[in-house]
Amino acid sequence: MNPRVTLAVAARVLSQLRRDHRTLAMLLVLPTLLMTLLWWMFEEAPGAVFDSIGPSLLAIFPFFIMFLVTSVTTLRERSSGTLERLLAMPMGKLDFLFGYALAFGLMAAAQSAIAVGVCVGLLDLDVTGPVWLLMVVAVADAVLGSALGLFVSAFAQTEFQAVQFMPAVIVPQILLCGLFVPRERLPDVLEAISDVLPLSYAVDAMQSLVGSSSTGEAWADLGVIAIFTVAALAFGAATLRRRTA
Amino acid sequence: MMNNAVEIAGLTVVRGGRPVLDGLDLAIGGGVTGLLGPSGCGKTTLMRCLVGVQQITSGRLVVLGQDAGSAPLRDRVGYHTQAASVYDDLTVRENLTFFARVRGLDRAAVDRAVTAVDLERHADQVVRNLSGGERSRASLAVALLGDPDLLVLDEPTVGLDPVLRQQLWQLFHRLADAGTAVFVSSHVMDEADRCDRLLLMRDGALIADGSPDEIRARTGSRDIETAFLAIVGGDAA
Numbered sequence: 378m379n380p381r382v383t384l385a386v387a388a389r390v391l392s393q394l395r396r397d398h399r400t401l402a403m404l405l406v407l408p409t410l411l412m413t414l415l416w417w418m419f420e421e422a423p424g425a426v427f428d429s430i431g432p433s434l435l436a437i438f439p440f441f442i443m444f445l446v447t448s449v450t451t452l453r454e455r456s457s458g459t460l461e462r463l464l465a466m467p468m469g470k471l472d473f474l475f476g477y478a479l480a481f482g483l484m485a486a487a488q489s490a491i492a493v494g495v496c497v498g499l500l501d502l503d504v505t506g507p508v509w510l511l512m513v514v515a516v517a518d519a520v521l522g523s524a525l526g527l528f529v530s531a532f533a534q535t536e537f538q539a540v541q542f543m544p545a546v547i548v549p550q551i552l553l554c555g556l557f558v559p560r561e562r563l564p565d566v567l568e569a570i571s572d573v574l575p576l577s578y579a580v581d582a583m584q585s586l587v588g589s590s591s592t593g594e595a596w597a598d599l600g601v602i603a604i605f606t607v608a609a610l611a612f613g614a615a616t617l618r619r620r621t622a
Numbered sequence: 623m624m625n626n627a628v629e630i631a632g633l634t635v636v637r638g639g640r641p642v643l644d645g646l647d648l649a650i651g652g653g654v655t656g657l658l659g660p661s662g663c664g665k666t667t668l669m670r671c672l673v674g675v676q677q678i679t680s681g682r683l684v685v686l687g688q689d690a691g692s693a694p695l696r697d698r699v700g701y702h703t704q705a706a707s708v709y710d711d712l713t714v715r716e717n718l719t720f721f722a723r724v725r726g727l728d729r730a731a732v733d734r735a736v737t738a739v740d741l742e743r744h745a746d747q748v749v750r751n752l753s754g755g756e757r758s759r760a761s762l763a764v765a766l767l768g769d770p771d772l773l774v775l776d777e778p779t780v781g782l783d784p785v786l787r788q789q790l791w792q793l794f795h796r797l798a799d800a801g802t803a804v805f806v807s808s809h810v811m812d813e814a815d816r817c818d819r820l821l822l823m824r825d826g827a828l829i830a831d832g833s834p835d836e837i838r839a840r841t842g843s844r845d846i847e848t849a850f851l852a853i854v855g856g857d858a859a
Contacts, residue, residue: 385723389712396711396748458707462764465673467696468724619691620677622637 378471386468386476387483390450394484400446404484408438408492416500431502432583433556435511439488439519440576441547447481447526448539455530460617470617474610478523485519506586510595514586517602518579524609525575531616550576555584575605626651627772627803628672633681635667642667643826646681650805654791654798656817657807658846664826665807666704669776672805673701686771697725700770704777706761710750714741714760717749721764735763738793740786755782762790766797773797775806779813791816814846822850829853 394401415434419426454460463473493512496502504511529546533539553563553571560571560581571577582598585591628650635643642664657665670676671683674691683690686698708717718732736745739759749757762778773794779787791813794804798818806817814820815834822830822837830837830853834846841856843849 381726382724385720388723389709389716389720392716393709393711457709458703458705459709461675462701462703462707462721463724465675465696465699465701466721466724467693467726620675622677 378469378475379467382468382472383476383479386473387479390477390480391483393450394480403442404446405488405491407442408435408488409495411438412492412496413500416496425503427500428503428587430556431496431500432511432587433554433580435492435496435502435515436518436579436583437551437554437556437576439485439492439515440522440579441543441551442488443481443485443519443522444526444547445540445543447477447523448530448533448542449526449536451477451527451530452533452536452539456535461621464617464619470614471610473617474527474613477527478520478610481523482516482520485523486516489515489519502587504587505590506588506592506595510592511583511586514579514582514595514599514602517599517606518576521575521579521602521606521609524606524613528609528613528616531613547576550574553577554580556580575602578602578605627686628805629682629684630671631682633668633671633683634679635664635671635676636679637667641679641826643671646826646828648821648828650803651819652798652801652803653818654794654804654806654816655819655821656814657805657821657823658811658814658850659807659809659823661809663823665809665823666776667826668823669701669774669805669807672772672774673699697768698771700765700767700773700775702762702765702773702775702778704780706749706754706757708749708757708761708764711748713746713748714752714763715745717760718763718767722767725768727768731768735766738766739763740789755786758782759786759790769800769802771802773802773804773806775804777807777809779808779810787813811845811847811850820846822846822853824850824854 412434416427489512493508493515497504497508529542530539553567553574554576560568560577563571578598578601582595585594626649630646630648633643633646634641659665667676671678672685672690685695688695715732718735722732736742739762741756741759741763744752744756749760758781765773765775779790794806798804817834820832820834820837821828837846837849841849841852843852
């Protein structure tokens with residue numbers, strides 16, 4: 378690990394994003410727009426539906442947007458030859474991965490701050506627990522999406538294939554995360570599966586923060602998310618090979 | 623044979639069950655060494671072996687006195703991949719600045735590399751908007767960063783206009799005169815005469831090795847293309 382190289386990678390990724398206005402807009406405002414759409418859908422419906430499903434979606438949107446953007450971006454790096462060139466230079470694999478994680482983590486922080494700010498400030502999402510912790514969960518969750526995206530990009534040959542990982546890797550997590558059926562009411566096998574899917578913990582954390590003022594559960598969930606993130610980065614490093622066939 | 627930049631013994635690379643390089647022995651010293659052969663003959667694989675990004679089946683490669691691909695070499699070997707390996711959405715200068723930071727080099731190194739490939743006028747243009755030749759030169763500039771001791775250049779002059787090609791070959795010779803071992807591949811036979819030493823390659827094996835004049839004289843040919851054909855024909859007979 379070399380901080381100079383890690384920072385160089387992060388700065389370079391950010392300056393690439395700066396040029397790509399569409400991706401930048403998607404990263405920064407899309408989750409907020411989707412949350413606003415959700416709020417609007419239920420505005421005239423009886424009961425506090427937005428309050429009950431809003432927190433789950435506040436976890437899901439950043440997760441899957443960061444997954445998508447990261448997997449395609451890193452795949453482009455693998456296929457353009459720039460990764461091979463970097464690996465022939467004095468660059469550690471972890472420098473590369475942490476550089477990406479840092480850049481996308483910063484983007485995720487901005488994205489989550491906007492989304493949580495709008496939901497709580499303008500859309501009247503009721504949050505019992507501390508709002509800043511909700512934001513921390515959203516950032517951790519987005520970084521997790523990035524880390525998984527980095528990992529799966531190793532298994533795609535083309536950007537077309539990378540996009541296909543979304544329905545395969547992300548949609549099952551959305552189905553089983555407790556949004557549609559509370560996890561404890563899922564059939565036993567599915568509950569067990571949902572226990573090993575990272576998005577479940579992000580959604581659990583969001584729901585517990587919205588519903589209660591105690592933060593212990595959210596911190597525990599955050600710990601699990603952090604473990605998944607580190608594991609995804611470690612597996613991602615294992616898929617970066619200096620020597621290829 | 624003590625001061626060779628590259629020493630290769632019994633290098634074999636098998637890919638998809640087929641040997642791409644088969645027991646290759648080679649030593650490369652100073653000057654500009656050209657690797658010529660048709661597309662698909664194993665040039666790129668050999669170059670990838672030298673910079674340590676190719677999986678090797680067997681054999682030994684020593685580069686600048688160290689095992690090829692070992693960590694200390696990553697600062698001393700410049701590598702130009704066949705396809706331009708730069709970021710399309712950054713300017714030439716931003717690309718070079720990034721790679722320079724990875725290498726721990728300063729701004730002056732970036733300026734020298736930009737000047738060497740004659741891209742000063744385009745330095746602040748986004749690479750995507752450059753022509754193929756300009757992109758290729760931007761990629762070459764990355765390989766030149768930090769004055770490497772060995773330059774491994776995979777078809778660096780493809781698609782460039784004759785004036786620019788001549789300038790680049792002059793640059794390679796200047797670098798060689800300053801002590802860099804330059805190893806250049808090409809599939810264009812008319813570039814052969816610009817090399818101090820020529821290696822002809824076909825089907826993963828070296829079929830000729832010598833100065834352009836020696837190779838022509840040996841085969842009684844007027845140009846390297848005819849010499850290549852004569853050597854291949856002689857092998858078949």
